[in-house]
Amino acid sequence: MNNITMNMKKAKIGIIGIGRMGMTHYSIINSHPGVEIKAVVETSSFISGFIKKYLTCVNSYLDYLNMFEKEQLDAVLICTPPTLHYPISCRAAKNGVHVFSEKPFTTDCKKAAELTQLFNKQNLVNQVGYVNRFNDVFRKVKQYLDSEVIGDIIRFKSEMYSRTITKSEEGKTWRDSRENGGGALYEVASHAIDLVNFLIGKPDKVTGSSLSSIYSKHVEDAVNATFLYKNGISGTLNVNWSDESYRKPTNKIELLGTKGKILADQHGIKIFLKKRDLVNNFHEGWNTLYITDLFKAVPFYVRGNEFTSQLYHFIDCIHNRTLKNVCTFHDATQTLEVIDEIFSDFELNGKLS
């Protein structure tokens, strides 16, 4: 615990949507010494029944509007299905409440820009759950790129695979509908795109997009696209959430630069260099850094260091307003713009007549 958190009043938090993500976030943020969870909102009577019975020190609501009327909160975590992220954020801003929203935070670029402006104008902390930006490996890769370990980037490949959808189910959940923010592009490719924006910057043009269904009836299960940059960089995106050869969701990035190459995934980093690098102590040829060389222990672990780091960052930004907030609405807007371009490129050019 740092001094700032010790001397501060606890931040009063509300959590909206206690599904898969909300459950995890609750557990993590509840461990932060500078936090007091005051309220939760959940519409499912099955889940809210548990909350009322076992979490007796928090107020439980069915309707977020009600919560905002009754509670004096400093911040909310929005973990509902995506279509609700926007109206809830707007309502939060009205009360001057800081927001951590799960991705994609809206599915409409105009609304995204509007929210960014609104929160910045009111000087409210705003963050979106693109958790790769808090991953120990990818943070290190960013550091290497910034210090030009592999020189200027020429080409890259950003990939993400998982076995999330492996059966044809009648589309009953929000995941099987694009309007509701479902599908592999919003749900998983967004992370691989955000990683590109984080490491390299937002592409200037999207081309060669293809979306395929493998099991889902109404949405895509796999996404490919090519990203082009005015400075000559190009890269590809390859995502599939119906790939049963992966036991766990896996993000990979490969970057080729003028001085060498970086391959990275959750397990570690491999660096190939044409010449030795004395500053970082890398030799010519291949160098390997494992996660066991790179990790930084977190105060409380639930499902990966990055999930703890991202929420602790959000709370730390609330307690210390001089900290630079990362993974903001602005960043997420840029990710959303790329997603939008992939959809329209596919509509225009991706179909054989």
Next chain:
Amino acid sequence: MMQPVDKIIFGDNHFFGINHMSQEKAQQLAEKFFDISAIYAVYKTAIDSGIKAIMLNSNERAKDICKHFKDNKSKYPELNWYPSIPYPHKYANLISEKGIMATINEILFKNNTPIDAIGMVTKGGIGLIGKDAVKLMQMLIDVEVKMFKGLNIKVVFLQNIITDLMLGYNVRIIFEEYCNYIRKKHHATPGLITQNMPILKAKLEEWGIEGVVICSSFNKIGYLMSPDIDAYLEAAKKNDPTKYQLMAMSTLASGAIPAKEAYEFINSQNIQSVVFGASSKKHIEETASLIKI
């Protein structure tokens, strides 16, 4: 006063393509053990080298493994079993495909019909369990433990993803009821796997829950040890093994620490048990000889 657990326990991660350090290694392992007889061969080697205790997660393949050991009881010496439940990926994938309610329904009522569940169905199904997390948990435990019935179950562990999630909620009754149920219904010692050992142990003490085996990563580089290694050293030093038995896993930190160095460190700690995984006779024997706790 709790019963001591086995000092050396043979784990299962290496059989199921789990490796924290490399995807490639994990894939190689998955391939090597695709044929289940390759898994039995390793168990045979381990048992011939003197291993008497086995930790096994309740995944799909574990069903066959349990059956094999039950069917061939006479071929093996007396073994102690340390199941860990549940298999988290099964739940995670089902929940993202179907939602939480449908998942619970499927797990409790499809293929598996525990006696209590039949009662539940006739009384109106899952809706009735509503709000009673303890009853629901008990039914899920029965489904997961079922495959181990008939083996000599010493400890039933809750996987870290569930333990640590619940720990964050800070709800005593869930831990209390888990431990009671494992003791009363399954006649075993309750175990909790965690990546936050010092925090969990302090909570259990605060809540007066004793007689629990706490299994956590324990290695000299502090890998998967939250909040930090110093808190682990302190908690282990102060531990009273008649109240909590500490079991170390990830002792080699996925291979980052050489075995000799890793176990010199472990041997100098107040730890009661080690769970390790290895596939070759040489590695199994070497590890078993290095552990001196």
